Amino acid sequence: MGHIGRKACATLGITLLLSLPGAAQAQTVLNGLFMAQAGYSESDVRAMTEAFEKAHPDIQVKLEFVPYETLHDKITLAAGSGGGYDVVLFDVIWPAEFAANNILADVTGRIDAKTRDAVQAGAWTTVDYKGKSYGMPWLMDSKFLFYNKAMLEKAGIAKPPASWPEVIKDAEILKQKGIVQYPIVWSWSQAEAIICDYAILMQAFGGDFLDASGKPGFQTGGGLDALNFMVDTLKNGTTNPHSTEYLEEDVRRVFSSGQAAFALNWTYMYNQANTDPKESQVVGQVGVIAPPGVDGKSTVSTVNGGMGLGIPAGSKKQDAAWTYISYLASPEVEAKYANSGPPIWKSYYADPSLKTSPLAPLLEAQDKSFAKLFSRPQAVDYTQFSNRLQQALQQALLGQASAADALKSAASDLGATN
Structure with missing residues (x-):
């Protein structure tokens, strides 16, 4: 799972005089912290940055790449020590914590109305918290509903399902006809993956993680309906029972080996399952749609898997940092690297030339999903919230407690600490 207002760079804060061949040039040196995996690769970010420095010779950017698992702590520790970074990549689940602890600068005033309107509406949930923006969305993603076109055709199912109840109806037909033993596979291991799948179903059933007062709200209404739906699919045999042990790569493996007709997964699975014969036995048979909704409650269901670019509150070079962020998130740069990460701009998906692209079905699903991205809970202690909810979901799925x-x-438990 960001973009920009374009503000001319004012070289403020500490400047360093760097001795260059033949001349001395004053430069602002920015320190940027990025992730060494997923979405834009390290080589992508280095190439973007090199092009930025050519366009802005008064700004130099020093890049550091770390695994996702250490990204959060790097950001918070640097803030605690009083400095370090000027631009950081952050996950969608961190803005509440970072805002509450003054880790990221409020950049609301840097984002004009034209820019805000030009970006996919759902992308702003990546960086917004309590009406303020703490960065620009940059890496965008959601989970999509993948389906095996050959299996559906064999079962006499003419089109992909238009609602979650219809997914179950189609799965029952596939199972009854002996086309596939367990038609649906999910990533329901006790990990963040299950929260993402649950979020999709919660949005479909009209629920939310938190109520209007910020307290847990998942235990009633759409949140309860979503978990009962999950439990029922295990009981009726439409869901692969090993789903409670699976992460996303397990889902990809099962679907790509032809052992499932439906699967929820992130964007990356499309090319691997549909075009790579080394990774897939269902090449050319993969369909993809935005996950459907539930009649009377929703038309689409999503989960925000995006990341944003922000400026640490302690940075002394915030104007230059915003100039850099604005460049990385610009429509031109994002379009150039669209094969690595889906752009956040509405204009990209409106390009008529993409209608004939081999990726057209995926782009259509992305356009529909990204407009309505559903956020995981904006909790200051997200890790505690997620871990406790993971336990509850697993208890219900394993039959250890009712939903x-x-x-x-x-x-x-969470209401007492939230």
């Missing part, structure tokens, strides 16, 4: 009891217990 209602499992969620009620988790909500009680």
Whole structure:
């Protein structure tokens, strides 16, 4: 799972005189922290930065790349020590914590109305918290519903399902006809993956993680309906029972080996499953749509898997940092690197030339999903919230507690600490 207002760079803060061949040039030196995996690769970011420096010779950017697992702590530790970075890549689940602890600068005033309107509406949930923006969305993603076109055709199913109840209806037909033993596979291991799948179904059933007062709200209404839906698919045999042990790569493996008709997964699975014979036995048979909704409650269901670019509150070079962020997130740069990460700009998906692209089905699904991205809970202690909810979901799926009891217990625990 960012973009920009274009503000001319004012070289403020500390400047360094760097001795260059033949001349001395004053430069602002920015320190940037990025992720060494997923989305834009390290080579992509280095190439973007090199082009930026050519266009802005008064700004130099020193890049550091770390694994996702250490990104959060790098940002928070640097803030605690009083400096370090001027631009950081951050996950969609961190803005509440970073805002509450003054780790990221509020950049709301740097984003004009034209820019805000030009970006896919759902992308702003990556960086916004309580009406303020703490960066620009940059890496965008959601999970999509992948389906095996050959299996559906064999079962006499003419089109992909238009609602989640229809997914189950189609899965029952596939199972009854012996086309596939377990038509649906999910990533329901006790990990962040299950929160993402649950979020999609929660949006579909009209629920939310938190109520209007910021307290847990998942234990009733759409949140409870979503978990009961998950439990029922295990009971009726339409869901692969090993889903409770699976992460996203397991889902990809099962679907790509022809052992599932439906699967939820991130963008990356499309090319690997549909075009790579080394990775897939279902090449050319993969369909993809934005996950559907539930009649009367929703038309689409999503989860925001995006990341944003922000400026640490302690940076003394915030104007130059914003100039750099604005460049990285510009429509031109994002379009150039679209094969690595889906752009956040509406204009990209409106390009008529993309209608004939081999990726057209995926782009259509992305356009539909990105307009309505659903956020995981904006909790200051997100890790605690997620871990406790993961436990509750697993208890219900494994039959250790009813869905209602499992969620009620988790909500009680989290409500006391939220």
